[in-house]
Amino acid sequence: MQKLDTFELASGGLAPERSGEAMLPATRSAWLVEHLRQALLDGRYPPGSRLNEVHLSQELDVSRTPVRAALQTLAGEGLLHHQPNKGFTVREFLLTELVEAYDMRALAEGLAARFSAERGLSDDARRTIDAALSDGDRALSGSDDLEAQRAAYAQMNQAFHGAVHTAAKSDLVREVVRICQRVPQASAHNVVAFDLAGIRRRHDMHHAIYHAILAREPQEAERLMREHVVSVKISMIENIARRGR
Amino acid sequence: MQKLDTFELASGGLAPERSGEAMLPATRSAWLVEHLRQALLDGRYPPGSRLNEVHLSQELDVSRTPVRAALQTLAGEGLLHHQPNKGFTVREFLLTELVEAYDMRALAEGLAARFSAERGLSDDARRTIDAALSDGDRALSGSDDLEAQRAAYAQMNQAFHGAVHTAAKSDLVREVVRICQRVPQASAHNVVAFDLAGIRRRHDMHHAIYHAILAREPQEAERLMREHVVSVKISMIENIARRGR
DNA sequence: GCTACTCATATTGTACACATTTTTGATCAG
DNA sequence: CTGATCAAAAATGTGTACAATATGAGTAGC
CATH class of the missing domain: 1.10.10.10 (Winged helix-like DNA-binding domain superfamily/Winged helix DNA-binding domain)
Known part of the structure; x- marks a missing residue:
């Protein structure tokens, strides 16, 4: 026993x-x-x-x-x-649950992006996201070492996603995202430990998502956010597989 | 003690x-x-x-x-x-949260259908769903009064969706669905108080979803389930609007 | 009449005692 | 040695006393 x-x-x-x-x-x-x-x-x-x-x-x-x-x-x-x-x-939490959490989170965050685009951003939200994206731009263009860039990106990533969740103005969506991040390793600050190229690509997606939300294009915002989270999921799976070897 | x-x-x-x-x-x-x-x-x-x-x-x-x-x-x-x-x-819970709960639930139940199709149905699950759908067929073809048909459909509806959730074998999905149904009026037995034509149409969708799961077509199963839940959402909104007048 | 203060009451927060159940591990038969 | 048995120890469930806080009525002062 x-x-x-x-x-x-x-x-x-x-x-x-x-x-x-x-x-x-x-x-x-x-x-x-x-x-x-x-x-x-x-x-x-x-x-x-x-x-x-x-x-x-x-x-x-x-x-x-x-x-x-x-x-x-x-x-x-x-x-x-x-x-x-x-x-x-x-x-x-089993490994399968970690993967499922990303699938679910892709849908929930996609919904958050959709709602944000439908409802529009407050000045405050826009400032927050602007600042987060600028921080990301600066961190990724600078010449800091990889670890520093990762740390900066991690913080920026949380700020960006948090701002979108807030802008969605939906307690339900926030709760579902929280449940998905409850699975260890699924929380935002654990998902960025990948290669720099991947980080850059994902940062570009942040810009694209922001653009869609600003343009009030709910379907596009939702689609991009889903893709974004799924891409993080895939990177994470690859990362685990790499470590497994 | x-x-x-x-x-x-x-x-x-x-x-x-x-x-x-x-x-x-x-x-x-x-x-x-x-x-x-x-x-x-x-x-x-x-x-x-x-x-x-x-x-x-x-x-x-x-x-x-x-x-x-x-x-x-x-x-x-x-x-x-x-x-x-x-x-x-x-x-x-505000009225907007009820609507959001359906949007979220459409995604979560869609995911459940996807997983069910990917993972396949156990003999037990198949028997359960077969029985539920047959019950539905019988209730809707019979000549009982509308209330009896509604009651039968409500029970069948819960059995069908419950079986799909179980077949998905995902605690996370089950939890998200539970959260969505936490909003009063969003639970399964409250959503069927619509017209008979709508009930028949929705029952046909149950058959189609089951078919897609059996055929191991995850994308199709997910798409159909989402449509199904969204159609329930729309009926509910219409129903509320009708009552509001 | 209105505000601000005081104090009695009600309600929640915490500690602790004790009942009940589970777990441990020592003992013993085979 | 293995497994069952059973009493001691440990852990959880519940009741209850008391402390801390909130609530509300009443009153003094303006």
Whole structure:
């Protein structure tokens, strides 16, 4: 039978910083939800591992009650799995699910682009996207080393896609995208570790998508965004295959 | 744990029936999650209304602890909204979100059909869909009154779509569809209250989709399923507009 | 009459005690 | 050694007390 050993985070002063910081969540529960969600998305807890309520509460220096509250919320979000009388475990995602997440995300982000084109961009949104694209142009034309360019692109990429999601003004689309990015490795900052030529090509697609949205061409914007995400998917699959060898 | 039978014996009025049923959840929390989720999807709690923990626990005859557990889970699922120190409120969905839910669902169900066609149907799935479609044929060719035909079609419709979702073998797709159906009026049994001609037309589309899946034609299956859901969306919008007058 | 303040009440957040279930692992028969 | 048995230990589920916060009624001051 599978080992049900409880997973403990190597805790060297892991207890959360709670004093002197700005904009802290109002309650312990809310803080724990954010903290644990980030830890899970970062993969700091091994998939399938069991989260022991007592250990967590001791490590994080709160009682079991807010820990349970956070775990229940995260289970509702689908990041954790819950079995009655057996507790919470970190949800495992198969490789097939990663690929499916990209297929789904291509459709959801395509819809976001369609809605953005239909509804038009606010001045604020336009400024945000302009800035993101300019940052990308600058980063890719500069002579920084590859890693710096990748980092800059990653940040720009998130800003661009985030702005489109916001411009779509659809909570539903945002939620679906979030669900797709829940699968580890599917989040935006993990998908850019490819070759520079690919990054340039994808950046050009960003420009094209922006252009279609500005021109109020919903069908074209949706088509381009789908293509864009699918191309990221393909790159990622190639990347995994390359690493596999 | 405190005696569970205390609750069962004491349950006199508002408290839900729990004895004699098969497959009831192992814990109070799990039962509450199911009970409250169904109540919310049925619209038994007004959108925006506040859910008082003490009142709920009294009505349902449990302590606050499992009530809070259930509310936290449902908030994670997005059916409730939570504000620190102010409690849980029933999430409100705007009319635009209902329409968006259909757009998103068309894409998600289309993906389900694509995956089903790619992966092929199990004997079990084929039997299920065969039965559903035959039921539909029989109901629509019979001479029952309109309401009976609608009811039969509603049940068949759910069976058909459910079978396709299952055949897609993708948790992600299932989750996205669930999110789309979370919007009140978007669930399958609410969308069939249209004219008989429309029902017949949609039933024909079911046959066509099934045919494409059986023939292992992913693109065609996806295209047909999208058209199908969009046609339901349009009927629903017309229906709402008609009622609006 | 209106605003701002005060305090009583209601509601939510947290800790903890205890009941129940699961898991562990020591023991023993074969 | 293998597998079953069963009691101890550990972990989760639930109830409840109390703390922190929000709410609302009433009142003083203008």
